[in-house]
Amino acid sequence: MIFRSVTENVFVIVGPPAYANVTALVLPSRVVLVDCGIQLPAVEETKKEIEEIAGHEVDTIILTHFHSDHTRALPAFSDCRIISSNILSKNLRRAGRKPPKGYKLTFPNESFDDESAIQDGNVRLIMKRTGGHTDGSTFVHCPNYRAIMAGDNLWINYFPWGGAKNGDPDSWIAALQNYMSLDVDYFIPGHGPVGSKDDVMGLVDYMQNVRDVMKEMIALGRTEEQVLRAGDEVEYSVSGIAKPSTLKRWYKVWRART
Numbered sequence: 001m002i003f004r005s006v007t008e009n010v011f012v013i014v015g016p017p018a019y020a021n022v023t024a025l026v027l028p029s030r031v032v033l034v035d036c037g038i039q040l041p042a043v044e045e046t047k048k049e050i051e052e053i054a055g056h057e058v059d060t061i062i063l064t065h066f067h068s069d070h071t072r073a074l075p076a077f078s079d080c081r082i083i084s085s086n087i088l089s090k091n092l093r094r095a096g097r098k099p100p101k102g103y104k105l106t107f108p109n110e111s112f113d114d115e116s117a118i119q120d121g122n123v124r125l126i127m128k129r130t131g132g133h134t135d136g137s138t139f140v141h142c143p144n145y146r147a148i149m150a151g152d153n154l155w156i157n158y159f160p161w162g163g164a165k166n167g168d169p170d171s172w173i174a175a176l177q178n179y180m181s182l183d184v185d186y187f188i189p190g191h192g193p194v195g196s197k198d199d200v201m202g203l204v205d206y207m208q209n210v211r212d213v214m215k216e217m218i219a220l221g222r223t224e225e226q227v228l229r230a231g232d233e234v235e236y237s238v239s240g241i242a243k244p245s246t247l248k249r250w251y252k253v254w255r256a257r258t
């Protein structure tokens with residue numbers, strides 16, 4: 001089985017073959033995917049699997065952000081309802097990716113500014129664009145299934161990559177605080193296993209600590225190198241190759257705002 005069961009209505013692919021997490025929400029009359037992963041050849045199989053489990057078709061895709069590890073397989077869903085924020089849709093068009101042979105160029109066919117929702121029977125999915133990891137970053141909240149799909153504003157067991165030029169660490173921190181205010185049990189990240197409120201709290205604490213340290217150093221007139229070194233010394237449970245470019249981007253934003 002490619003999908004792992006989180007609850008009887010929530011299934012997740014963590015890591016390969018999708019690479020970025022893909023969540024399948026089994027609603028009363030349909031299956032909704034949150035993000036679709038990167039690998040087109042694997043999609044047919046995963047789609048078939050979840051449709052067999054659910055007894056319904058996958059007919060709706062909601063995207064959390066435009067990065068290719070979350071959207072590259074979109075051409076496999078060209079006949080579906082594809083929902084995203086307007087900014088995400090614009091970012092995806094601007095990325096200018098070519099579809100693989102035999103597939104057509106596919107973009108969201110429904111978009112919203114800041115918030116939208118879909119209803120199926122008694123189950124509601126709420127989508128909110130918060131920005132953060134990218135300017136179009138959106139989370140999906142299902143109060144009925146007590147789950148939130150955070151995309152790449154949440155990384156569990158991985159260092160959160162924040163090097164994107166259209167990313168904003170202040171919006172990101174605010175988004176994480178927003179997630180913590182929700183009455184949910186399952187926090188599904190863009191990368192890594194399904195987590196709990198503690199995982200969100202760990203990340204928000206870390207980002208706030210880095211912000212405090214960097215802003216203080218910037219206010220004292222320290223050099224970029226000194227500020228980055230101080231930021232690098234802030235403790236966190238994971239590190240990785242994503243760290244230097246992330247800290248550099250956050251420094252740039254906070255220097256401009258200090």
Ligand SMILES: [Zn+2]
Nearest residue numbers: 020069152190
């Ligand atoms: Zn990602």
